[in-house]
Amino acid sequence: MNVNKVILMGNLTRDPEVRALPSGAPVATLGLATNRFWTDKNTGQKQKETEFHNVVVFGRQAEIAKQYLAKGRPVFIEGRLRTRSWQGQDGTQKYKTEVVAERFQLGPRGGASYNDNQNFSGKSQNTEAKEELEVIEYPEDTEDISPENIPF
Numbered sequence: 001m002n003v004n005k006v007i008l009m010g011n012l013t014r015d016p017e018v019r020a021l022p023s024g025a026p027v028a029t030l031g032l033a034t035n036r037f038w039t040d041k042n043t044g045q046k047q048k049e050t051e052f053h054n055v056v057v058f059g060r061q062a063e064i065a066k067q068y069l070a071k072g073r074p075v076f077i078e079g080r081l082r083t084r085s086w087q088g089q090d091g092t093q094k095y096k097t098e099v100v101a102e103r104f105q106l107g108p109r110g111g112a113s114y115n116d117n118q119n120f121s122g123k124s125q126n127t128e129a130k131e132e133l134e135v136i137e138y139p140e141d142t143e144d145i146s147p148e149n150i151p152f
Contacts, residue, residue: 010034028062074107
């Protein structure tokens with residue numbers, strides 16, 4: 001059995017960029033930052049590590065991402081990893097690994113972010129109120145788009 005599943009929750013590092021494939025289908029690229037927090041066992045100091053991810057969204061979801069997502073907004077993404085390769089202008093083989101989003105949930109408005117002292121809604125962990133996030137799913141009938149057709 002094989003599994004290629006990615007689940008990320010973080011903040012967008014830039015506004016979505018939407019382009020069209022040769023077929024005319026829209027494709028959006030997103031930058032996502034996720035943080036990892038831990039306490040160093042030797043020093044007792046709180047530590048933070050940020051990881052940056054390239055995310056690609058196809059079809060109607062690309063249009064929705066462009067309309068509703070913006071730099072700094074929190075977002076929850078489910079998808080799969082894909083590595084593309086191409087020949088660079090200097091003749092070397094280039095590679096890029098990215099997350100192909102199959103569904104995403106929009107985070108709350110108002111610039112709330114997730115960190116070790118807050119939950120995803122931006123409220124303290126002791127608060128009972130929870131916000132519902134809209135789920136946007138990748139359409140099952142959408143054709144699989146080959147990496148060489150992506151214009152970036």
